[in-house]
Amino acid sequence: MFEFITIARPYAKAIFDFSLANKDIEYWQQTLTFIAKVVVDKKIKKIFPRGLSPKDMYTIFNAICGKKLNKSAKNLIKLMAENRRLEILPTVLDEFIKLRNIHESLAKVSVISAINLNSKQLTDIENILEKFLSCKVTLNHRIDISLISGFVIKLGDLVIDNSISGRLSNLTKILKS
Incomplete structure (x- = not known):
């Protein structure tokens, strides 16, 4: 690829x-x-x-x-x-x-959460990301129960992992080193 x-x-x-x-x-x-x-x-x-x-x-x-x-x-x-x-x-x-x-200042962001997020929560995430990225954001939301709790936000190479499974993975890496 x-x-x-x-x-x-x-x-x-x-x-x-x-x-x-x-x-x-x-x-x-x-x-x-x-x-x-x-x-x-x-x-x-x-x-x-x-x-x-x-x-x-x-x-x-x-x-x-x-x-x-x-x-x-x-x-x-x-x-x-x-x-x-x-x-x-x-x-x-x-x-x-x-x-x-990029030309139209539009960012497509994936939001993966452990539970279903309501429309207010998604709107809040969208507004925060628009301020952070200084562009219009469209969200693609999906549920992944393997996250246990929390959410992961993906925009290209940028990944914000605020999930329990992500934290456990990081802890495992630290303990193994």
């Missing part, structure tokens, strides 16, 4: 910059979502054997997508087929969304 991210980032950045310059970010996110779904489809994966030429890959992909792609999107597919990078399109989409969220 690390290799895919490394390769996908420049593509995502170029696509994002292009979409920003042309004021069509939404089109590109929808297009990348569509073509990423095409790439991961099991039936499509069978069509693209390793020995297929880039031109044939582009022709087949173009035929599958039909008129859903504009000229620029077709050029992207052609370039990625020539570089044998079609399989990284889902990662390109993920990186594109990250760039869009």
Whole structure:
């Protein structure tokens, strides 16, 4: 996965910059979502054997997508087929969304709790995080009873673990060292 991210980032950045310059970010996110779904489809994966030429890959992909792609999107597919990078399109989409969220000052945060949090608790967490991060926050809440008690907040690489299981894990590490 690390290799895919490394390769996908420049593509995502170029696509994002292009979409920003042309004021069509939404089109590109929808297009990348569509073509990423095409790439991961099991039936499509069978069509693209390793020995297929880039031109044939582009022709087949173009035929599958039909008129859903504009000229620029077709050029992207052609370039990625020539570089044998079609399989990284889902990662390109993920990186594109990250760039869009940064541009729009939007953070998607996961809140994992041991019990169900009510709407006031979630709103309070959202408000605190918006002040802390200085951006709009959207929360994704889920329950994980293995936490025993407390919660874990995840935003990319940032993890705030205020759970009993997290504290027990840290204590175990300290006692073992």
